[in-house]
Amino acid sequence: MRWNKISDAVVRRLPIYLRVLEEVSREERKNLMSSQELGERAGVAPALVRKDLAWFGEFGKQGVGYQVDYLKNELCRILNLDREVRVGLIGVGALGHALARYNRARALGDETFRTHLVALFDNDPAKWGELVDDLEIWPVDALAGKVAELGLEMVIVTVPAQYAQEVVDRAVSAGIKAVLNFAPVKLIVPAGVHVANADLSLELQRLAYYLKP
């Protein structure tokens, strides 16, 4: 089953629902949840919860609600998180290093965390072969080979702004389909490749708007 043209606004909320379901499943041993409860904890109106889920199938029972574990599994499946998703990270500076350690720690401690960092890349020869936790740093030239060897599907980009487009171009030609970009630049990618931007300085500037002048 492929669902065409699900809007980005809908896709954004699915991981939020998933997080709520995982919390409830872990903490509360509760088995059923209404769109009302789920929406409350996710910060989404109940009608919107139902409408979002209805794009993908009928997961609830009238008069009863949704089964927590069943819906959780369905959302995992929809998000391709019912398998390990293998991620590379390009640019092992301070930020890349911190994200690598964070991701590894989460992956070890929380088995519902399925986006796993499995390779690090950097262009500085001094770093090649170095380990971050148990992960080796490779030259960016090794990217294409590693994509094939390890089955990488996603990359996190933490290189300086001026190199971001270049490394993304290389990742895309190697077959990468999703990019989490921390560099403060607008990346240009072909259709079918998806970019999420995590741009610290844009967020800080946006927040500054709400300060009193």
Add this chain to the structure above:
Amino acid sequence: MRWNKISDAVVRRLPIYLRVLEEVSREERKNLMSSQELGERAGVAPALVRKDLAWFGEFGKQGVGYQVDYLKNELCRILNLDREVRVGLIGVGALGHALARYNRARALGDETFRTHLVALFDNDPAKWGELVDDLEIWPVDALAGKVAELGLEMVIVTVPAQYAQEVVDRAVSAGIKAVLNFAPVKLIVPAGVHVANADLSLELQRLAYYLKP
């Protein structure tokens, strides 16, 4: 002049326009720009650029376009970036440490970067007094005092999920009006306080949706 009820979608684009104008001003010595050109570089339709700007005043000339430096200054003013905005960071783990170093480096190298980190906080006594670059780490208990002393207006939150709400509550009672949250939790704040979420794992999970199943 206060502009009531400017939508969040509009505010989000202002820093993008500002970035384009700063690039053009620095690199190209170009003095005029049309909404067409600005929109192209910002990834926004020209009519929307004009409409966004028109919320705040009339900055262009018919038949001519916008003056780059003038519009840049006006956007800085609108975003409260015509002065130093003082930011604290709570939670100096690996991620907090990396963000602190990144922000300090940007602040030194780029004088258009006006959101300055000026205080670090952590609850681990072992870290108190330690320096990150030239910035000292204080106990979280010192927060209220430092807000007053240094004029902090914003905080970056990089504590573990279970402590995030608590430290934000304390920041808010100390008078903080804007929060950049890296913890994977939905924060509850009173009206008038603004939160931007930078939730790495939600973004990775969202991107996983677009991978082939």
Add this chain to the structure above:
DNA sequence: TAGATTGTTAATCGATTAACAATC
């Protein structure tokens, strides 16, 4: 059965785009 809650359709709301008179 009676009460509750889903899935879905219709109504509303808000944001983007198109169009154009004003004017530099």
Add this chain to the structure above:
DNA sequence: TAGATTGTTAATCGATTAACAATC
């Protein structure tokens, strides 16, 4: 003046909310 581009209004598009029949 003629050409270009703004600021703004009207039209369109899409997302959210309200309402309710179906049904557990």
